[in-house]
Amino acid sequence: MPSRPVVTRFAPSPTGYLHIGGARTALFNWLFARHHGGEFQLRIEDTDRARSTPEATAAILRGMDWLGLDHDGDVVSQFARADRHAEVAHQMLDAGHAYKCFSTQEEIAAFRDAAKADGKSTLFLSPWRDAAADSHPDAPYVIRMKAPRDGQTVIDDQVQGPVKFENKLLDDMICLRSDGTPTYMLAVVVDDHDMGVTHVIRGDDHLNNAARQTLVYTAMGWDVPVWAHIPLIHGPDGKKLSKRHGALGVEEYQAMGYPAEAMRNYLARLGWSHGNDEFFTTAQAIAWFGLDGIGKSPSRFDFKKLDNISGQHIAALEDQALVDQIGAFLAVTGQPVLSDEQNKLMLRGMYCLKERAKTIPLLIEKAEFILTSRPIAPDEKAAKLLDSVSRGILNQLTPLLQDVSWTRDTLEQVATEVAEANDAKFGKIAGPLRAALAGRTTTPSVFDMMLVIGREETIARLTDAIG
């Protein structure tokens, strides 16, 4: 293994939002770099000018930022390095590793159509590969790699194992287009080399490309990076993830209220494992992550499991961190943020909220009794519980609350006594109490609510309900 420090990179093309598969690829690269104390770099592959947009770049950056995948150094624009790519293409040309090809796109397309019709290989063998310079016409040309026609190229992939490719099946890929711009195939190699990338961790849709790219490394005399091609994430139906599966962009997950910590945990677990560990912190993931833990088969995205993991993280997060996350969530989703007073109450009540929510919005829903204010308008179900009999019992309870010590034990004792005095169990008055305090039928424990909002507010709400 090289003694060079580990350098990984995530290299998305800015043609849309950061999708969930890309996010996982980024996460693996990030975890690997952090595990080794190396660098994680970000490169935007924007050489396709027609499809690249600054909006997409911004969305990718936002997604990375939300997931907490911080990169080292500046964001590299592949397009900005076009001159360097052209330089390398010409170096290969000068060294005899590449050649000028004057075949037009129409000629090549016609060849392929014919080959396809005949059921023959569509591999295009340029007639210009060995043409003498004095036979070159004065016409536009591309620079093609002069790939070896014999032997084989082996990709020693850290996930897939050794993969062999017959060189005769590899085409002379275009490095520089006829307009002088570089192709991705060339640019990716030049950039990875120049950026000092030691480990290329990417989707296995690039596995075939790795063979042709290896040829460029070899031609230039550069070190070939360590390859790790990870399986793609599939949709619930096992097919390739696509828009019809919904929720593809990471920002949508943010908007659904999954904590970033939970997303990192779930995404890491998708295709990577560390024994039977399911729930872990980011710090643990960094400590444990390695290429040998990556599986070889594609995995499917499962919201049920994400929900579960998310719930565990919410329960485990610090109260203040959760209050902060609620604030961030509200801001991102364009909702009014909480007042200082509400935040204070949220912090005080978080202990009885966080054990029961799988996502941030669910957490907010459970906190309705904190966020609401008098007079409380009970919803339909709650209103039903506040019948005359129940109101009568609450009327007995309310004055007793005036002087008891405001602790869970005494509140529970008083409530139970009132219930028994009415020949009922506590369960009988829990519903009406809940309805009166929150105006809802699903809330935290009634005693927890009383403790959080305090004696004065409790009595006021009960008095309102008694009417």
Added chain:
RNA sequence: GGCCCGUUCGUCUAUCGGUUAGGACGCCAGGUUUUCAACCUGGAAAGACGAGUUCGAUUCUCGUACGGGCUACCA
């Protein structure tokens, strides 16, 4: 069509020739309970198929089937 990769409970996965094939999510049943959630106990649930190697295959090899990827002057 050609090349490449993959295939363990419904899902995510453990297993690195010898296990009653383990865990998690989900599901079902029961328990607890102050609604929801949580929690506790129990349960159903898997090696795609066929050969071969071996004393012994989920594990190694080959074939088949199925799924996926690539096959652009896209990335």
